[in-house]
Amino acid sequence: MLLGEDAFLHGEHAPIVADFNPAGDARRLLRLAEWCGRFAPIVGTCHAREEWEDGTEPPGLLFDLHGCEDLLEHRYGEGDLHRNEQRFALDVEASLDRLGLTAFAVVADTVGLAWGVAWHRAASQPSEIGSHEGRDQAPPAEVSDALRTDRVVRPSEAHATFEDLPIEALRLDEETRTGLRQLHFEKVADLLAVDRAELGLRFGSLVPRRIAQALGEIGETVVPVRAVPIFEIDREFATPVQAREGLELAVGAMLEELCDRLRREEQGVERLRLVVDRLDLPPVSLVLSLSRASRRIGHLWSLLSQRMEEIDPGLGVERLSLRALRVRTLPHRQRSLTRSGQGRHDGSMVDGDHADTPDAFADEAAAAELADSIIARWGEQAVRRPGPIEAHVPETGDRLVPIRSKPERTATSDRDMSRWPRSLRPTLLRHRPDPIRIEWIGRADHGEHLTVDHELDTAGELVVWWRGRARRVVAAEGPERIAEPWWRRDDRMPGERELPQIREYWTCRFEGGLWAWVFREVCIEGRDGAESGPETKGSHDRGRSRVQSRWFLHGLWA
């Protein structure tokens, strides 16, 4: 009975909650089906193929075992078909379990029966009524041992098993199921008691069809999943190879073949994996990530060859396997017309080979290749680019991010900033502002600190101490006020003790012509003196608040 919020309230460990993503699930299921090609020649999903896609019914995998009897016998070495099927089902479950997926496999004569038993037999057992919620979800984890061992529905017991299933086991759409439930049809047996034509008249033709399918009266075949093109090249050596040259030669040839296939499909590789099986050592796998999809042999080879140096062939390499893990469409590009004469004679198409196309695309591609080369050697963090961050505080206006990271989304990332005013900012901005000291010459009444807004511009006798030298300020303009993000500080409390810190920036010209951007950090504490603690040096009463200030130099104009 724990669903949604209740689960949160009751559970010691909060469950992971993610948004329902049927399209993503379907995609993943397809990939899983593809992976399951190792168990049976024909694997289908019962999700992508159904007429209904309400997403409420759990998807599953279908294996067509017709004609596989010998195969099973060969694999498990026993004569009894049902025991082989049983082992097959357990085998599949175990393999999926290793992938972290809990599976429940059932072998039956028809698709409908197998599906129904796999999903709903547990629920129809009397002992399971208490945990009925599990029925709509995955098979309950606490399925009894008896059920665990029996994965095969024998033809002799097919009808009885089918009758005992709940109507949900018929793969019907939500509306039909509710309609049947409303009339209190609970088990398939209830439906079988009624004339099928009458049922069809009232609940649609799907109901009698499903019954017929499950009973084997109508054929139903498993449609294999459409194979996604796999860019994988295997090379098995008759005798283990130890020589590095030999390996390089082999990998080079494999790469050439792979790139050829990529070109035919207009694809480029983004992630590439080389698996090396060795005679005496565990297999090793090299994975390359690229900044940009590519199919240029030269580039890929340069990246791969670097990494291959790490491999110890041991007593010899038996097998090499090169696979494009992630591909992206990379269309052919037409070479510029004017330079076509200088290119290869075989056609006007170039494919990623940009050596003689000095356009923007090529520059970008070249930069990406350079980045790849560096990253291949020094790691992801080695190549960075400045990423803009929308912020008022100048030094946080950008930061360096790894070149392959996606741009951070902010409120402005999708708005047109071109019309926004650009504030005057120094040509050289210090990432960490330099603390400075200011001093008034001949004006004792000001003390050490500037107290009045807008006064600096007349303060001819102001001196700034920066890097151990006094510099006289001859002109100043300001202040521009910039608030620091108060919500990022964890130690202080707004409204309780302290306010956001404000920086007041002045543009100052030093004697000698240097323009500098200096600021004072002001923190205005609570109005009540009692709250603001002992009066520190450099703080003074402004009547409405206490001001503490420190001065910094933040930038210079060239």
Place this chain on the structure above:
Amino acid sequence: MTGKTLRTDEMSAPPSPSHRTDGAGSFVDLEVTSNFTFLTGASHPHELVERAAGLGAPAVAITDRATLAGVVRAHQAAQRMGIHLVVGARLGVWLDLACAIDEPTLPEPRLHPHAPAPPGFLEVLVHVPDLPAYARLSRLITLGRRRASKGRCLLSLHDLLAHAGPGPADTSPGRSPEDAASDDGLMLTLVPPPVLDEAFLEAARGIAASAGLREGAADRLSIAVRRIGDPDESIRVEQLATLSEHLGVPLVATNDVHWHDDRRRPLQDVLTAIRHRTTLDRAGLDLLGGGDRRLQSDAAMRARFRTLPAAAREAVDRAGSIAARCRGFRLDQLRYEYPHEVVPEGRSPDEHLRRLVEQGARERYPPGIHPDGVPIRVRERIEHELALVRELDYARYFLTVHDIVRFARDRGILCQGRGAAANSVICFCLGVTAVDPDRIETLFERFVSRERDEPPDIDVDFEHQRREEVIQYLYRRYGRERAALAAEVICYRGRSSVREVGKVLGFAPETLDRLASGLDRWEAGGGDPERIREAGFDPATPALRRVLALANELVGFPRHLSQHVGGFVISERPLCEIVPIENAAMADRTVIEWDKDDLDAMGMLKVDILALGMLSAIRRTIELVNDSAGTDGRDGDSPPLRYHTIPAEDPAVYDMLCTGDSVGVFQVESRAQMNMLPRLRPRCFYDLVIEVAIVRPGPIQGDMVHPYLRRRRGEESLEYPDQEIRRVLERTLGVPLFQEQAMALAVVAAGFSPGEADRLRRALAAWKRPGNSIDEFRRRLIEGMRSRGYDHAFAEQVFERIRGFSGYGFPESHAASFALLVYVSAWLKRRHPAAFTAALLDSQPMGFYAPAQLVRDARDHGVRVRRVDVARSGWSSRLEHDRSIADPWMREGASADARGGAVGMAEIDAATAERSHSHPIGDAASTSLRVDRPALRLGMQMVRGLSEEDALAIVDTVERHGPPVSIESLWSQSGVGAAALRRLAAAEAFGSLGLDRSRSLWEVRALPKRRAASLWTALDKAEPPVRPHTSNVRLPKVPRLRRVALDYGTTGLSLRDHPMACMRPLLEPRGILAAAALGDDAVAADGEIVAVAGLVLCRQRPSTAKGTVFMTLEDETGIANLIVRGKVWARHRRIGRHATALCARGRLQRREGVVQLLVRSLEDLGADLARLDRGEGASRSLAGRSRDFR
């Protein structure tokens, strides 16, 4: 100026009065955004005004974006602080409306200094120098707001200029020549965009030229200039100085004020992020940045502008001089007039009112009953009231209300005044109120007071289903320009502010849900740490403390304007010249921008057109009773029942109420009232008045309930300090229960005048609001009482009692109006239970109980309730007399059971009869009444999801063709779709065809989904193809609980069984008692530990009960009342809050006929229900609508 002098200036304490009055040249902030620019301004209007006064400014402006919603509050604060309020607004105008008229894509107007303005958009500050200018501004905002959807305003530059000054565009009616002479036009100030682009220059040039065209209007235009620390400000200032010189338009210094104190800066960032639906971390440049957007003193402004070019330096003075010119307008100059058309030609309002009152008095006191004419006492009071009304010139107000009531009467809409109006004999004579002031003690001054100079407040209840007719009548009669609903300012409250603030600070929604739901009620200061810890948070973490601190600040901030429940404002002159009118979210509704407090402050008339479900139910009951008497012919000779002819003081009614048997009765059906009834034992009308008034937070908190009950039982003697107090308190046995008594006490004991006493009441009602004068009243009351010789302790006691009301007590007149409805509804329930239940069912949702409980209660009282049936039911419930209608089911009952497991009528009737025997009033009364008692046939509106149209089509078919012979024939004759019939089948409405739920669903499903449109349809209708039920399939048998659950799921109730009856076999072995057994001494003694189980009907936590929760459980035998103390509740909160059905164990308490269970533990029965039901979601369909605190 040196820093030192500045410091002393800024430190200035509240300035001297001379400073305020002569400060024409002193700087005034003219660009001030309060929090009535929703999610933008970070300070309340009164905070801004107070701060400005503190800075020594002679005035301050409030310029919210296209709204005047906050000006009344600001005005009140300004009056308090002794400074002037410059009324104004900040308007965004489009140079060409064509580029913005495509409203959905209208960009949000620029709200901060970084974002560029949309092209062709300009912001202008508008300040009001005089009364006509104010009317113009209000009209202009109305224009822009009525044109756009709720919350937006759409204006063009042309609109602005047309309304800006005197000229041909000003065509408002009723403008007198002297108005025009003093008319100065609006003061306009352009707000420059961050980048002074070509569009702005062009617009500025154009406005300068057009404003200059009119005589004497040239200096009404200025350009705003700021020095607040925004980026590139110095460049902009120089550019603006040049522009000013070039155009000859002066600059005015402003500060774009968004908060009154820098400590609100974080909150402003939070508001911005909420507005942009983002988090603070992602808000980036949407935040306002560091600009110093707070109010500034004159000295600080002069220092800021000192070094600038001359044009900019003068800008500070310019602000002062604009404010000085605006001294010509104060908000209290607005004069409000009542409408004229209610007075016929050639008669003065007072004459007309007198005439109507006298006519009414003759009807109220007919010569047949009052042979001497109108009683002297009443006559005297009429004269007294009329004199006061004439003196205060309220005649037209009374006539307006009379007009509304007359309209309702003509339409046959029941209505009745409530509240203070029942203090007035005039209102009684005019038919506005229904309680004879002779029957209760009334105080006209509570209603109208000479000193208050504030319009009286008349609230009238109308039938809730027909109130819209009255509202639309008002719009029709007075027009959209003169009548509108008052606004209601929806403010942030505890939970909503925690949610919003938390979201902005980046908390996950689930976390916030958990946190917010942990905060059942918002305590000032940010929630109870214990609760927060319980919800799984550490209240000490900075992040959480920050959320709570900010949320606490946000509480009370206005969020949006909604419409008041029914407060109508009507005026003689166009209302839109007094206050802007805007569209409400609801179609056909227009709303003014002020709420009821603002209207009170401005002395404006408001008539509350309220909706009351009970009035609908009463009218419907009377209709049903009269109809059934007519059709049956039994009582043909007795006069029809009328609201006003219901016999008074029927002892049987009081007998019923004394037992606490009050389900469905107005007001006294709540659990607290039901508990009070057997203790109070009302025996006359005035007892009901007390009953209504006593179960209120005011009397309960003032500890007035127990003394009253003790004295009523004669357990406590009564002593009054003197005769005068005795006179005030005698009728309530020395305990002040009504507001009037509190006021009268102040008058009698402390020497207050009636008007003062009323002010005291108001102060009490609003003591939580800022700037209240309660302490002042307290001092005066206690001093007054002591000077008259009462001792201090008594005086303190009186004050505390009066304060206990703090707005939660009822006025006696109001209690009397409600008591009348209590009596009428109780009488109907007692005498015509079937009709009354039918009417209640038709008026749903209303009251405390769901249809299931109402029907159950009716059956307990011997009413036979019959299921929905296509052949019998109308859309609403009906009464059936068995003599006139043959019921095939009655005959076929036995066989029907065998056929498909349907429950026959006989079974139901048997159950009913059995139940009615066990009921106290069922016995004697029902034997005599039973003979001609009609049965209640549920209407098709009970069927979930069935449209009225389809139901009426079926009723129509049955009327024309007789009862249907088959579903198919009904389908072909009525033209109702298969989907609707399926809903009816699911609700088992084909019983008269001999079909149970499964069978009829089976049949309905066989109907084609779509109807073939053929030429022969008409023919088909004439001769329905009669197809017998050929299909003899064997449908599965439906278990008992499942059937009950399906009944609940499709009609909200079950006539078969109570769900708990199905569970009884499970409960009995566990020793869980039935609810009815709790009252039985033989089963359990008082004080014994017992357990009871049932569906949860309601959960309540009155604020007066210190955390105790009252729950009501229902099982098949009756109702069990639970008391869950705070500690127990804390332990079982989750179950208590969420369970549909639960089992409670605790100590039994029996006192004065009230049985309660003091709960020690709660247990969820949801899982057991689910098990019984095999997971078919019974518990979900049973969950129903428990009436809960939220």
